[in-house]
Amino acid sequence: MKETDVIKLIKKAFPLTGDDSYWEKDGIAMSVDSSIQGRHFLLDRENWIEEGIWNSVAGAITDVAAVGSNPKLIMASFCFPSRTDESVIKKAVKALSDVSKYFNLSVVGGDLSQTSSDIVFSISVIGFNAVGPGLSSAKKGDLIGVTGWIGSRPLGWYLAINKIEGYRDFVKQALKPCPNIKFPIMAARYASAMTDITDGIGFDLANICRKSNLKPNIFSEIPYSDSMKNIFSELNLDPEMFYKQGGDYEFLLTFEEKNKKKVKDIAKSLDLPFSIIGKMEKGNVPDWYGKGSEIVWR
Numbered sequence: 001m002k003e004t005d006v007i008k009l010i011k012k013a014f015p016l017t018g019d020d021s022y023w024e025k026d027g028i029a030m031s032v033d034s035s036i037q038g039r040h041f042l043l044d045r046e047n048w049i050e051e052g053i054w055n056s057v058a059g060a061i062t063d064v065a066a067v068g069s070n071p072k073l074i075m076a077s078f079c080f081p082s083r084t085d086e087s088v089i090k091k092a093v094k095a096l097s098d099v100s101k102y103f104n105l106s107v108v109g110g111d112l113s114q115t116s117s118d119i120v121f122s123i124s125v126i127g128f129n130a131v132g133p134g135l136s137s138a139k140k141g142d143l144i145g146v147t148g149w150i151g152s153r154p155l156g157w158y159l160a161i162n163k164i165e166g167y168r169d170f171v172k173q174a175l176k177p178c179p180n181i182k183f184p185i186m187a188a189r190y191a192s193a194m195t196d197i198t199d200g201i202g203f204d205l206a207n208i209c210r211k212s213n214l215k216p217n218i219f220s221e222i223p224y225s226d227s228m229k230n231i232f233s234e235l236n237l238d239p240e241m242f243y244k245q246g247g248d249y250e251f252l253l254t255f256e257e258k259n260k261k262k263v264k265d266i267a268k269s270l271d272l273p274f275s276i277i278g279k280m281e282k283g284n285v286p287d288w289y290g291k292g293s294e295i296v297w298r
Contacts, residue, residue, distance in 0.1 A: 020195065021063040029069035029130040033059030037118040041175070042160060049088060051175045052121050053095040058177040058249045060125040061103060062196035065181035066251060067134060068188025069127030074100055076110040077122040084119075092121070103181065131188050138193035138212035138254040144278040145263060147183055148250035149225040150201055151242030158242070164235070170227055179249035186266045187251075190259040200246040200292020208254065209280070217283025223275040244288045254280055 021031035033056050035041055041052035057074070064071045076096055080089065100107050105125070156174020159167050184194060193212060197204045201222065209215055222243045224232075232239055255263055260276070267274035 020198075021067060021069075023064075023067040023069060023130040023132075023134075025130065025132060027128070027130060029064045029067050029127040030124060031060045031063035032122065032124040033057075033063070034120055034122040035059075036120055043119075045160065045175070047172075047176070049091045050095040050098070052119070053092060053123070054099050054176045054178075056121045056123040057099045057103070057105075057125065058179050059198055060123050061105075061181055062179050062184075062198060062249050062251070064125050064127040064130075065179075065184045066194050066196045068129075068131035068185055068194075070129055070185060071103060071105060071125050071127040071181065073108050073126040074105040075108060075124040075126075077113065077120075077124075078110070079113045079115045079120040079122070081115050081117055081119065102178070133188065133191050133193055135193050135195055135208045136211035138208050138214055138280050139256070140214060140281050142192050142254040142256055142280040143260060143276050144205070144216055144218075144252070144254055144280060145274060145276045146197070146201065146223070146250060146252045147180070147267065147272055147274050148223075148248065149228055149273060150197070150222050150248055150250065151224055151239060151245070152228060153177060153247040153249070154242040154245040155228060155231060155237075157247065158237075159231075167231060170231070177249045180270055180272050183266060183270055183272055184251050184253075186270075187253060187255075187263050190262050191253040191255050194251060194253040197248050197250050197252050198246050200288075201243060201248070201252060202286075202288040202290055203246065203292025204252055206290040208252070212254075212280070214280045215282045215285055216278050216289065217281050218278040218286050218289075220275065220277040222277065222288075223273065225273075240288065244291050246292045 021029050023029035035052040035056040040055050041048050061071050078092055153174045156171045159171050193208045195204045205216055
């Protein structure tokens with residue numbers, strides 16, 4: 001059963017289920033994200049506890065920020081096997097303290113549980129004063145913009161899991177994400193639709209298009225950094241292998257042409273890479289459209 005099929009099943013049973021987060025106009029926004037041992041963090045890495053918790057927080061906080069809400073509260077669930085050393089638990093609490101301070105969040109509760117084998121970190125983030133815009137309001141002619149360098153975290157994960165040496169700083173940055181949540185909060189007033197792209201740029205763009213009854217006309221290459229270009233060249237890697245995946249804690253939005261300068265100026269003020277890659281209309285649909293890191297249960 002595919003992830004999208006499970007989501008449809010849940011939304012049919014629970015109509016209030018939101019997009020990636022639940023939110024109310026001018027009200028609350030909330031999301032939850034989990035990091036699973038082996039899938040989201042690697043135990044053989046020196047800072048695996050920190051990376052696991054930061055990834056989980058990043059996944060939830062970008063959902064909340066993408067609806068223009070200011071994240072304020074955090075709840076954490078830690079699940080450890082029975083033979084977990086005390087030092088691991090203390091490091092997890094320290095990592096939670098560090099990430100909450102970084103994003104100016106207050107830890108207000110959570111849960112502790114015991115697993116049979118794998119470690120799981122699950123984080124809920126709650127924000128207030130959500131302004132939207134959500135996924136369903138994109139209009140024909142809107143520009144499509146995206147922040148950051150797409151595929152950087154999947155590339156960092158690839159380097160880490162294959163133990164490829166020589167890219168320590170790149171891997172460290174990729175596996176401990178620090179998303180710029182100021183951008184979506186500031187840009188929300190100018191956007192017709194917005195989402196994070198943790199499920200993959202193609203998958204999340206397809207969600208906006210499907211909910212807005214439009215298709216994208218992509219006229220620009222997917223943006224990636226000089227560092228990424230060098231790694232692709234040195235290791236003979238295909239960039240599509242990475243930007244088709246999920247895991248990037250960046251933002252994709254649609255907006256009217258008249259708001260182009262305002263949106264670009266916001267990104268510039270935050271020293272955040274920003275690229276306009278297309279326009280919302282029936283047009284050129286690339287092969288990565290609709291594809292991402294969808295989970296499949298067999």
